[in-house]
Amino acid sequence: MSIAGNLIRPLGRAHLQAIAISPRVISRQNHTATSPNSQPGALHGVKILDLTRVLAGPFCTQILADYGADVLKVENPKGGDDTRLWRTKTENRIWKPSEKDVSAYFCAVNRNKRSVTLNLKHEKARDIILRLAKWADVVVDNFIPGKMEELGIGYETLKQVNPSIIHASVTGYGAQGPYSRRAGYDVIAAAEAGLLHITGESNGPPAKPGLGLTDMCTGLYLHGALLAALYSRQQTGRGQKIDGSLFETQISLLTNVAMSWLNNGESARDGELSIPFSNLCQLLGKPELVDDPRFKSNNARVENRVALKDILDDIFKGKTTNEWLDALEGSGMPYGPINNMEQVFSHPQTEARGMVRALPHQAAEKGEIKVLGNPVKFSETSPQIRTQPPSLGEHTDTMLEELGLSKEEIKELRSGNVL
Numbered sequence: 001m002s003i004a005g006n007l008i009r010p011l012g013r014a015h016l017q018a019i020a021i022s023p024r025v026i027s028r029q030n031h032t033a034t035s036p037n038s039q040p041g042a043l044h045g046v047k048i049l050d051l052t053r054v055l056a057g058p059f060c061t062q063i064l065a066d067y068g069a070d071v072l073k074v075e076n077p078k079g080g081d082d083t084r085l086w087r088t089k090t091e092n093r094i095w096k097p098s099e100k101d102v103s104a105y106f107c108a109v110n111r112n113k114r115s116v117t118l119n120l121k122h123e124k125a126r127d128i129i130l131r132l133a134k135w136a137d138v139v140v141d142n143f144i145p146g147k148m149e150e151l152g153i154g155y156e157t158l159k160q161v162n163p164s165i166i167h168a169s170v171t172g173y174g175a176q177g178p179y180s181r182r183a184g185y186d187v188i189a190a191a192e193a194g195l196l197h198i199t200g201e202s203n204g205p206p207a208k209p210g211l212g213l214t215d216m217c218t219g220l221y222l223h224g225a226l227l228a229a230l231y232s233r234q235q236t237g238r239g240q241k242i243d244g245s246l247f248e249t250q251i252s253l254l255t256n257v258a259m260s261w262l263n264n265g266e267s268a269r270d271g272e273l274s275i276p277f278s279n280l281c282q283l284l285g286k287p288e289l290v291d292d293p294r295f296k297s298n299n300a301r302v303e304n305r306v307a308l309k310d311i312l313d314d315i316f317k318g319k320t321t322n323e324w325l326d327a328l329e330g331s332g333m334p335y336g337p338i339n340n341m342e343q344v345f346s347h348p349q350t351e352a353r354g355m356v357r358a359l360p361h362q363a364a365e366k367g368e369i370k371v372l373g374n375p376v377k378f379s380e381t382s383p384q385i386r387t388q389p390p391s392l393g394e395h396t397d398t399m400l401e402e403l404g405l406s407k408e409e410i411k412e413l414r415s416g417n418v419l
Contacts, residue, residue, distance in 0.1 A: 042378065044381075046069040047072070047138070048136060049133065049140070050072060051139065052140055053082055056142060056212075059215070066111075072132065072395070073390065074117075076120075083106040086105045087105075099363035110389040114390055114399065118418070122417065122418045126151065133162050137230070139168070159239065166240060166242065168242035171246075172246050175243045187214075189247050214250045221244055229242055283331055357370070357373050371385065400419075
């Protein structure tokens, strides 16, 4: 049995009849293919209910959407995902003046999704979420622990509606422990879980990464965990609860630094200086450095890294970046320039690997936006960039109709501020 084509939960007719939320038969239409030429992705047919916002959760669900999953993003009717409004100073030139609910940040992690608006604090919204839980294979949220239960849509409730549901939660610190109820943010996790201690120069202040590294790594961990849970469900027929956090992600990313501390009590920014030192010295025209007792082994070079750095800095100042690139070409040495954004996106390898794509977008002045391509290539079930990031609530009516609600019922929900 193929994983790609058989990840839908094994619900029989008797089970569907036993669910009391709605007697209507729920359509399981697929919304992931946009043209006859588009190839179904590896997750074609998997349904994901996305209750997340900002970065970690949306990044996770966008990866799954690129792989072919049908991702339904649920947003607050009053403004939606916070990032819809997070524009840079000059970004207004990208968008038509009439378009207010879109930004480059939002578009970075929300393509290939549908959007519905729902006021989760309203009792009738709870009923809709439970219907959607019956529709879905996976539910993803990033509320603080306990909030889903407070809203009446926690895992135990979702499991009653759909016993094979997989429910993944992303929080700041995890579901248990003295910090579990604290809100979590990328830079706080990076600081508290050690990343900022090991960035920057050893004699300087911490250096914050220029993007939400801990958030995105949490999204990467979560997407892999969900694939594992889907595979497990295929084997057992059972869903499960998945609990991930920014804090735990960042601790796991400490890898060898953590091992040095845990086993040797060593806490330092200065890690190994692992380079083909002999080859480098020959290329630099300084073969005598190989026999210098300060630099004869990797441990010695680490111990004397300040002196070695001063020597190398003086040598590298003698040529331009392009001259050094020419000198190192074909040497077999690992090397590369520190590129700015213009250089990154004019890089021949960037083009060769399809890492920039054009995506039609009706809110853009040019009628399209440029987005990042998928970094992992598949020989058969290639990830697809099918649809633009949705406008706020763009698919609310069609999704509710798919659940079986009439136009009159939808109108009533709107008048009651549920949608």
